[in-house]
Amino acid sequence: MLLNLKRLDTILEDFSTFNIIPPSTMKQLAALASESFVFKEQLDLADSIHLHIKVPATASLPHESFLSYGAIPQNAKEGYIKYAFPGGINLIYSSIPVSQEERAGIAAFTFPHLDHIGIDIRRNSDEAYSFFNKIPELSEKNHLPFKRQGGDGKDVYCCHVAVNEKYWVYPKGSAHLEFAFGPLVVSEDVFGCDLRPVDPSLGIADELTACCGNSTASNTANKRKGEKSVSRSYYQPEDLSKFSSIAQFQPELAESFFSYYGDVFKDNALTAREKSLIALAVSHAVQCPYCIDAYSSETLSRGYSKQQMMEAVHVAAAIKSGATLVHSVQMMNRVNEI
Numbered sequence: 001m002l003l004n005l006k007r008l009d010t011i012l013e014d015f016s017t018f019n020i021i022p023p024s025t026m027k028q029l030a031a032l033a034s035e036s037f038v039f040k041e042q043l044d045l046a047d048s049i050h051l052h053i054k055v056p057a058t059a060s061l062p063h064e065s066f067l068s069y070g071a072i073p074q075n076a077k078e079g080y081i082k083y084a085f086p087g088g089i090n091l092i093y094s095s096i097p098v099s100q101e102e103r104a105g106i107a108a109f110t111f112p113h114l115d116h117i118g119i120d121i122r123r124n125s126d127e128a129y130s131f132f133n134k135i136p137e138l139s140e141k142n143h144l145p146f147k148r149q150g151g152d153g154k155d156v157y158c159c160h161v162a163v164n165e166k167y168w169v170y171p172k173g174s175a176h177l178e179f180a181f182g183p184l185v186v187s188e189d190v191f192g193c194d195l196r197p198v199d200p201s202l203g204i205a206d207e208l209t210a211c212c213g214n215s216t217a218s219n220t221a222n223k224r225k226g227e228k229s230v231s232r233s234y235y236q237p238e239d240l241s242k243f244s245s246i247a248q249f250q251p252e253l254a255e256s257f258f259s260y261y262g263d264v265f266k267d268n269a270l271t272a273r274e275k276s277l278i279a280l281a282v283s284h285a286v287q288c289p290y291c292i293d294a295y296s297s298e299t300l301s302r303g304y305s306k307q308q309m310m311e312a313v314h315v316a317a318a319i320k321s322g323a324t325l326v327h328s329v330q331m332m333n334r335v336n337e338i
Helices: 005-018 025-033 040-045 063-068 100-104 126-132 135-141 215-224 237-247 251-264 272-285 289-301 306-326 328-337
Strands: 048-054 072-077 080-085 089-094 113-121 146-150 156-159 161-163 165-169 176-181
Touching (some): 005 025, 005 048, 005 080, 005 089, 025 113, 040 113, 063 072, 089 113, 113 126, 126 176, 135 146, 135 165, 237 251, 272 289, 289 306, 306 328
Parallel strands (some): 048 089, 113 176
Antiparallel strands (some): 072 080, 080 089, 146 165, 156 161, 165 176
């Protein structure tokens, strides 16, 4: 293996005190270093590896500490930055939507969150491409959902960079795996951005909106085609993916909130699975459309049936109805006094 994963372990260990490394990261990297790793041949061919981590705000990252470790900032823009370390080790942080789930407003996670581990095969040779194209077969053999992105002459774009094509693999209970093939082409201009495809096992339709684009540009394009623009309401589904932006005006309080939020939803006296169903019920009681979107997806992905989810909503409705009716006692007391 060309990459020094032990070096990456050291970096992550030293940065763990900044609350920017997800707790399960070390365990997931240990699985990659194992001889039994399903994609060991592909990892052995990799020229670099990266961790893509979601945080509330990239502006709050310990930038100077990264530099002291020899990291070189690359492709930095609002809500996105890549730190390239010596030896082909890269850490990417983002607070903007980079996946179809986020753009569609159905992503649910706590910060910091490891979205995916990237394995980059940069050499453009027939041998390397042959190993790259073994990924679908290996995925199917090991019952792992996967998706191809790009290929057949269509590059995959990510803001300032492009590669030939990618495979995405979705191990259950672990970070997604991104396999990128081909040399990294860097431009001063923005190419565009192909979002990470949604896990096919979730049964959710692809959302193809690019992360570097914006709704204003899309509306303008529609008007040029003579299409009617869609009126906006106070609640916009895409706003759910902007939840982390609450840190912009008060980062200290937001950091405290996200830390507390993450602790609340960890396995404890109640499991994280049980808490997701409670959250779904409460979301309906407080009538938060963002929470309903997030926890509908979350509870479904944790194996709850439609009947169980609806029953939880009925529990919330019954409690809320009862709470309304029991206050009628106060009304009757007042009427009797008068």
